[in-house]
Amino acid sequence: xxxxxxxxxxxxxxxxxxxxxxxxxxxxxxxxxxxxxxxxxxxxxxxxxxxxxxxxxxxxxxxxxxxxxxxxxxxxxxxxxxxxxxxxxxxxxxxxxxxxxxxxxxxxxxxxxxxxxxxxxxxxxxxxxxxxxxxxxxxxxxxxxxxxxxxxxxxxxxxxxxxxxxxxxxxxxxxxxxxxxxxxxxxxxxxxxxxxxxxxxxxxxxxxxxxxxxxxxxxxxxxxxxxxxxxxxxxxxxxxxxxxxxxxxxxxxxxxxxxxxxxxxxxxxxxxxxxxxxxxxxxxxxxxxxxxxxxxxxxxxxxxxxxxxxxxxxxxxxxxxxxxxxxxxxxxxxxxxxxxxxxxxxxxxxxxxxxxxxxxxxxxxxxxxxxxxxxxxxxxxxxxxxxxxxxxxxxxxxxxxxxxxxxxxxxxxxxxxxxxxxxxxxxxxxxxxxxxxxxxxxxxxxxxxxxxxxxxxxxxxxxxxxxxxxxxxxxxxxxxxxxxxxxxxxxxxxxxxxxxxxxxxxxxxxxxxxxxxxxxxxxxxxxxxxxxxxxxxxxxxxxxxxxxxxxxxxx
Numbered sequence: 046x047x048x049x050x051x052x053x054x055x056x057x058x059x060x061x062x063x064x065x066x067x068x069x070x071x072x073x074x075x076x077x078x079x080x081x082x083x084x085x086x087x088x089x090x091x092x093x094x095x096x097x098x099x100x101x102x103x104x105x106x107x108x109x110x111x112x113x114x115x116x117x118x119x120x121x122x123x124x125x126x127x128x129x130x131x132x133x134x135x136x137x138x139x140x141x142x143x144x145x146x147x148x149x150x151x152x153x154x155x156x157x158x159x160x161x162x163x164x165x166x167x168x169x170x171x172x173x174x175x176x177x178x179x180x181x182x183x184x185x186x187x188x189x190x191x192x193x194x195x196x197x198x199x200x201x202x203x204x205x206x207x208x209x210x211x212x213x214x215x216x217x218x219x220x221x222x223x224x225x226x227x228x229x230x231x232x233x234x235x236x237x238x239x240x241x242x243x244x245x246x247x248x249x250x251x252x253x254x255x256x257x258x259x260x261x262x263x264x265x266x267x268x269x270x271x272x273x274x275x276x277x278x279x280x281x282x283x284x285x286x287x288x289x290x291x292x293x294x295x296x297x298x299x300x301x302x303x304x305x306x307x308x309x310x311x312x313x314x315x316x317x318x319x320x321x322x323x324x325x326x327x328x329x330x331x332x333x334x335x336x337x338x339x340x341x342x343x344x345x346x347x348x349x350x351x352x353x354x355x356x357x358x359x360x361x362x363x364x365x366x367x368x369x370x371x372x373x374x375x376x377x378x379x380x381x382x383x384x385x386x387x388x389x390x391x392x393x394x395x396x397x398x399x400x401x402x403x404x405x406x407x408x409x410x411x412x413x414x415x416x417x418x419x420x421x422x423x424x425x426x427x428x429x430x431x432x433x434x435x436x437x438x439x440x441x442x443x444x445x446x447x448x449x450x451x452x453x454x455x456x457x458x459x460x461x462x463x464x465x466x467x468x469x470x471x472x473x474x475x476x477x478x479x480x481x482x483x484x485x486x487x488x489x490x491x492x493x494x495x496x497x498x499x500x501x502x503x504x505x506x507x508x509x510x511x512x513x514x515x516x517x518x519x520x521x522x523x524x525x526x527x528x529x530x531x532x533x534x535x536x537x538x539x540x541x542x543x544x545x546x547x548x549x550x551x552x553x554x555x556x557x558x559x560x561x562x563x564x565x566x567x568x569x570x571x572x573x574x575x576x577x578x579x580x581x582x583x584x585x586x587x588x589x590x591x592x593x594x595x596x597x598x599x600x
Contacts, residue, residue, distance in 0.1 A: 084564060088265070090582040091278040091589040092563065095290035095302035097433030098462050099283045100261055103244040103252070105223035106177055106185050106235060109466060109502070111331075111483035116281065119263055119577065120161075121223025121246035122270075124152050124171065129569035129576070131486050133217055137166065137224055137247065137270075147212040147525060152220070154203040158270045160226050161251045168199045173227035175207075183235050184502045189492060190219035214522050214530060215489045223248075249274045249578035258283055275565070275581035277591040286433045294322075300563065304556040305435065306368035313558065322558050325568050328381050329555045330484045332374050333437065335428070335444065335548040337477050339508045343426060344476075348406040350545040354392045356399035356451045357444050363551050365443070366436050371553035376538040377482065377490060380552060381570070383527070384488040386535040390542040400451045410452055417452035425454035426476040429469055431462045434481075440550065441479045470506050478506070479550075486571075488534050491518045494541075509546040562586040 100113045105121055108114045124138040135141075138152040158166040177183055178191040193216070196208040209216060226245055230238060244252050249269045253262035263279040282299065284290045290302040291312065304313065309324060335357075337344040344350060359373045375392075378385040408417040408424050417424040428444065430437040438459055445455040460469070469475045482493070492498055496515050498505040514537055521533040555572060565580045566573050582588075 084583060086275055086565065086579075086581040087584050088273065088275050088581070089277055089584065089589075089591055090562075090587040091280060091591060092276050092580075093280045093282060093298065093300045095284050095293055095299040096281050097284060097286055097290065098431075099258055100255065100281075101463065101466075102241045103255070104225070104235070104238070104241050106174075106183065106187065106225065107241065109186070109471075110462070115574075116261070117223060117244070117246075118248065119250040119279065120244050120248045120252060121225075122248045123222050123224060124154075124220040125217060126221055127218075127486050127571065127575070129567065129571060131571055133221075136221075137171075138220075141217070143217070148210070149206060149208045150216060150220075151200075151204065151206045154205070155270055156203055158247055159268050160228075160247055161245045161266060162226075162229075164226065164228050166224075166226075166247055167202045168205045169202075170224055170227045171205050172197060172199050173231060174222075174225045177225060177230065177235055178222070180235075186492060186498075186502050186504050187222065189498075190215060190222075211523060212525060214525050215487045218485070218487045250279060253278070269578065271578065274578040276563075278589075287435060294558065300560040302558060304558050306366075306370040306554075306556065309370065309556045309558075310368055321561050323561055323566070324556065324558050325566075325573055326370070326554050326556055327568065327570065327572055328371075328379060329553050330379050330486070330571065331481050332377060332379075332484070332552050333440070333479070333481045333550045334377075335477055335479050335550060336507050337547055338473060338475055338506075339510075339546060340473065341426075341476055343424065346406045347544050348402050349408070350548075351392060352399040352402035352406070352451070353448070353453075354545050354548040355395055355402065356453070357447050357548055357550075358394045359548075359550055360394065362440050362443060366439050367551060367553055370556065371551045374549045374552045375542060376549060377484070377493070377541070378488065378534075378538070379484060383531060384534055386538040388535075389538045392542070392545070396447075396450050403451065403453075408452070415452060416454050423454060424452065425456075427456040427458055428477045428479050429458050429460060429465060429475050430479040431465050432459055433462070436553070437479050437481075444479070471501055473506065473508065488530065489518070489522050490534075490537070491522065494518060494537075507546050509544075511540060511544060514540055562588065 096112065098112050100116060101110055102108055103117060105114055105117050108117060122137045124136060125133050126136040128134045137154055137158060139155045140153050142151045154168060160166055175191055175194065175197050178185060178188050193209055193213050194207050195210045198206045200206055223246060229240060229245060242255060249266055249271065250263035251266050253264045255261045260283065261281045265274045265277050267273050284293060287303065287305050290299060291308050293299045294302055313322065313324060337350060339345060363369060363371055363373055372380060374380060376386055376389050403417055407419045410417050412418065428441045430441050441457040445457055448455050470478065493504050494509060494514055495505065495518060496510045496512070499508050517533045517537045521530050524530060557573060559566060562582045563580050564583060567576060
């Protein structure tokens with residue numbers, strides 16, 4: 046949901062000869078700005094969010110994609126969470142103590158917390174969640190942090206203690222993972238539980254309904270331990286793409302969605318939009334990249350991979366597709382954070398040098414057809430990407446043209462997200478794939494780049510193997526010293542720059558838009574969704590009369 050809320054057609058019309066008017070008379074009545082404007086927080090109203098991707102499985106331990114996991118942040122709570130300053134604060138744990146040798150953490154849990162079905166939350170739920178993650182029968186890519194735990198102890202109903210063999214820097218942050226209910230999962234195989242479709246957590250919102258391909262409905266949890274959320278209901282509507290979401294926004298059917306750069310810069314540059322919506326912009330904690338299947342013979346030679354990166358005009362991608370609302374990236378970190386190696390080796394665009402590298406690797410146009418070949422095999426491959434994100438589709442098309450200039454024949458295939466994930470990425474059934482990757486706030490990247498993370502449910506889809514990278518990543522999690530960690534991660538990025546297991550393309554600006562009647566939104570470096578349960582709509586501005594909120598206000 047973080048990414049969905051923080052990240053989740055005027056110029057298009059102008060470009061073909063006319064502009065959409067912003068006159069009040071032509072605005073849908075339900076989207077005219079209400080007269081009354083009071084800033085007193087009250088419960089009530091509904092938020093309708095447009096998302097271009099359906100949810101997958103509604104359990105954090107199994108959810109394979111970041112949008113679903115962020116959505117589940119509204120349903121489940123971890124022991125801790127990150128605040129607007131990217132600092133760890135208490136969630137289900139009101140406080141904790143770290144031993145002097147930094148190997149042991151003792152969590153003191155909140156009292157009086159209830160699951161959405163009314164059962165009390167206790168330390169046994171934390172213990173059972175830990176056991177689910179480390180169970181080899183659990184098909185999860187998120188087990189590595191919990192496998193580091195040498196001993197888990199329940200000291201009493203509201204105290205747990207975890208001990209590690211050695212200091213593990215991501216240890217505390219790993220307990221942001223959603224805690225699961227023991228009373229509903231004990232003795233049940235996690236992949237077969239009905240909670241995968243109807244979750245029960247301790248978070249600010251309760252599950253209401255999920256109609257696949259259409260919508261997911263969440264209801265306010267009146268007993269939420271951090272205080273009842275003000276917005277009574279959240280409806281996530283799944284739309285085809287961002288163009289469709291924008292049309293729904295203008296029609297009054299959505300309250301929030303993520304804009305494209307064109308929509309942000311031009312299609313919302315009208316008085317009506319300025320009066321009725323608030324737009325936000327911040328650098329995303331994610332990156333877009335072109336992943337190569339390194340088991341494919343074409344991509345095993347790093348000279349070939351370097352040539353591919355050199356043959357792609359990434360600066361033009363950022364200018365043309367993002368309208369400069371983002372930046373070229375050369376490493377798998379947010380460039381605005383200390384973890385990004387600003388001195389990492391750059392590979393600039395140069396078609397001539399790219400062609401020379403390919404020739405050095407044995408790829409030449411032996412038959413004069415314009416396509417390089419080697420041992421009688423032409424250099425051709427297919428780029429897969431997902432539906433709904435026009436940026437990726439357009440980028441793949443531009444890359445197709447760029448690479449044709451250096452003698453490589455590329456096809457582009459756009460697939461529905463679930464099909465791409467389950468039938469191609471998980472099965473390593475691809476040559477190249479243009480996708481995005483969401484970043485954690487901790488710099489640990491073992492799950493993505495370690496040589497052993499190549500199982501069917503792991504995230505090393507490219508099958509990248511480098512023992513020195515494995516060593517550096519392990520050193521990076523073995524110390525709490527920030528400068529020491531940065532030294533290891535800087536070296537890790539230099540190796541990736543040399544090996545080019547993928548072509549890092551860009552880090553984009555996240556561009557959410559929210560109807561102006563929603564108050565309490567405080568933008569920070571990590572976005573706007575961190576305090577979603579405190580968003581509200583003043584009573585005089587509420588659009589939907591909800592029985593819960595209306596009744597509570599009248600008491």
